[in-house]
Amino acid sequence: MAATQTFTASTATAEISARRRVLRRVLWVFQILIAAFLIVASALPKFVGQVDAVETFELIGWGQWFRYVTGAVELAGGIGLLVPRLAGAAATGLIGLMAGAALTQILVIEPAWALLPAAFALIFALIAWDRREQTRNLVRSLFR
Incomplete structure (x- = not known):
């Protein structure tokens, strides 16, 4: 009976581990x-001064410097998502960026478009x- 319970427990552990690997791949x-x-379709247009990016930041009213700051945060976050050690920290920071983007969409631009940054924020929260x-x-290593 004990052997059956051990086998069942180890089988369950293996199954959980397999599911976790699938989740991680997804x-x-x-x-x-x-x-x-983030890098190609969002940050790059902000850096090169694409007309709609310039117009959007004029509409926001914070000046064009904010376009560059937003582009830099998007670029850094996009790169961070690709580096395994930085992915969690990048995702955490990008949640804040997406919250700001969603609020800006709701309050200034077009409320219906707030769903895209909200969906991204949800994915970043999972990551x-x-x-x-x-x-x-990573945080511990910074304080050593």
Whole structure:
């Protein structure tokens, strides 16, 4: 009877481990796709002064310097998502960026478009949760 319980417990542990590996692979796919979006489709237009990016930041009313700051945060976050040790910290920071983007969409631009940054924030929250141990280790290493 004890052998059966041990076998069942080890089988359950193996099953949980397999599910975690699948989840991690799915999150990596999302990380890579969102990182590519942040770098190519979001940060780059801000840096090169694409007309709609310039107009959007004029509409926001904080000046064009804010366009560059936003682009830099998006670029850094996108790169951070691709570096395993930084992925959790990058995702955590990007949650804040997406919260600001969603609020800006709701209050200034077009409320319906707030769903996109909200969806990204949800994915970033999943990534941050999954990488929380790596983020803790990163923070600990900074204070040594």
